[in-house]
Amino acid sequence: MAEVEIRNVKKIYEGGVEALRGVSLAIEKNEFFSLLGPSGCGKTTLLRIIAGLEQQDEGEVLIGGRNVDNVPPHKRGVGLVFQGTAIFPHMTVYDNISFGLRMRKYPRQEIRERVRNVLELMNMPFEKYAWKKSHQLSGGERQRVEIARSLVIEPKVLLLDEPLGPLDLKIRQKMQLELKRLQKKVGTTFIYVTHDQTEAFAMSDRIAVMEKGAVIQVGAPEEIYRRPLSRFVADFIGETNLIEGRVEEQNVFAADGLPLIRIAPEAADGLVGKHAYLAIRPERIYLSDSIDKENRFTGTVVDKTYMGPYAMLKVEIGNNLVLTVHVHEPEILQNLNLGDRVPVCWKASDSYLIER
Ligand SMILES: Nc1ncnc2c1ncn2[C@@H]1O[C@H](COP(=O)(O)OP(=O)(O)O)[C@@H](O)[C@H]1O
Ligand SMILES: [Mg+2]
Numbered sequence: 001m002a003e004v005e006i007r008n009v010k011k012i013y014e015g016g017v018e019a020l021r022g023v024s025l026a027i028e029k030n031e032f033f034s035l036l037g038p039s040g041c042g043k044t045t046l047l048r049i050i051a052g053l054e055q056q057d058e059g060e061v062l063i064g065g066r067n068v069d070n071v072p073p074h075k076r077g078v079g080l081v082f083q084g085t086a087i088f089p090h091m092t093v094y095d096n097i098s099f100g101l102r103m104r105k106y107p108r109q110e111i112r113e114r115v116r117n118v119l120e121l122m123n124m125p126f127e128k129y130a131w132k133k134s135h136q137l138s139g140g141e142r143q144r145v146e147i148a149r150s151l152v153i154e155p156k157v158l159l160l161d162e163p164l165g166p167l168d169l170k171i172r173q174k175m176q177l178e179l180k181r182l183q184k185k186v187g188t189t190f191i192y193v194t195h196d197q198t199e200a201f202a203m204s205d206r207i208a209v210m211e212k213g214a215v216i217q218v219g220a221p222e223e224i225y226r227r228p229l230s231r232f233v234a235d236f237i238g239e240t241n242l243i244e245g246r247v248e249e250q251n252v253f254a255a256d257g258l259p260l261i262r263i264a265p266e267a268a269d270g271l272v273g274k275h276a277y278l279a280i281r282p283e284r285i286y287l288s289d290s291i292d293k294e295n296r297f298t299g300t301v302v303d304k305t306y307m308g309p310y311a312m313l314k315v316e317i318g319n320n321l322v323l324t325v326h327v328h329e330p331e332i333l334q335n336l337n338l339g340d341r342v343p344v345c346w347k348a349s350d351s352y353l354i355e356r
Pocket of ligand 2: 044045
């Protein structure tokens with residue numbers, strides 16, 4: 001049984017904005033599950049509906065197998081961490097974290113025990129942090145207190161809405177790893193909202209990619225990266241070269257003005273004779289003509305950009321088709337100039353097809 005089940009949830013706001021157009025999801029117990037999509041695609045709306053802060057127009061939400069549509073937020077067994085701060089700056093860390101427990105009239109001793117344990121979990125020693133005022137903390141520490149404050153009531157499900165948004169990149173990356181470690185340790189189901197694919201990739205067991213109020217693909221990060229099912233997902237998750245054309249045969253793809261392209265037969269299942277995009281990631285294209293790659297072309301370098309760990313080349317292989325190629329060997333780059341003719345190649349099995 002799924003820990004959180006969303007069945008065909010629709011939401012139209014006043015003014016007619018269709019924020020959710022029939023979303024269905026099943027999120028397993030102990031899963032780190034992310035909702036990933038561009039701003040405005042309905043992530044926050046879905047999270048607020050799960051929390052009970054917003055009412056859907058259609059569909060159901062089940063938590064632990066129970067329909068919660070008539071259950072108020074504080075009785076749903078969910079914790080909430082939002083971007084921006086819900087903690088009180090002039091209260092101590094201890095008072096902030098214990099707030100929910102005091103509201104629920106827990107005994108003093110148990111409150112102290114729980115605050116100690118949850119601070120320990122967040123790698124914040126009780127003696128060092130409990131009596132600090134929250135405004136004396138760094139951004140990363142405040143975010144940890146925020147999470148501790150939600151975890152201390154031991155929710156079944158923790159909902160997090162872009163909680164690391166305001167933090168600097170370095171601290172954000174550190175917090176991503178910590179959050180993942182924490183989630184595995186406490187075993188609480190996490191539903192994490194973000195528009196940042198690297199963040200979703202770094203932490204999630206599974207990701208739901210959303211676009212315009214709909215979930216368009218659900219899967220493990222590797223799966224979503226390797227086999228995006230739509231052009232939108234391919235574009236949104238990293239960079240992809242898309243070549244428009246037609247699947248001629250089970251292993252042949254034809255694009256205007258280019259020699260025939262070899263594709264993996266299994267990729268073409270059900271697509272023979274149809275128009276499609278052939279997709280190939282920039283890191284799967286090589287500047288060589290090695291014979292173990294079925295597709296070998298010659299192109300012209302039209303742009304080169306140094307990116308630090310790699311270089312991004314734009315290579316025109318004909319008919320205005322420009323491929324993006326990532327080159328990881330700096331030696332290759334040094335000897336390349338704009339206008340140079342270069343070989344490019346890729347393996348048929350490294351490409352995939354997207355229906356148009
Ligand atoms: N309270 C509201 N009233 C009217 N429209 C809203 C409200 N909240 C969100 N929306 C609209 O619903 C859509 C989805 O918003 P939201 O769920 O916040 O997206 P996300 O979190 O993915 O950025 C957007 O078009 C947004 O402008
Ligand atoms: Mg949002």
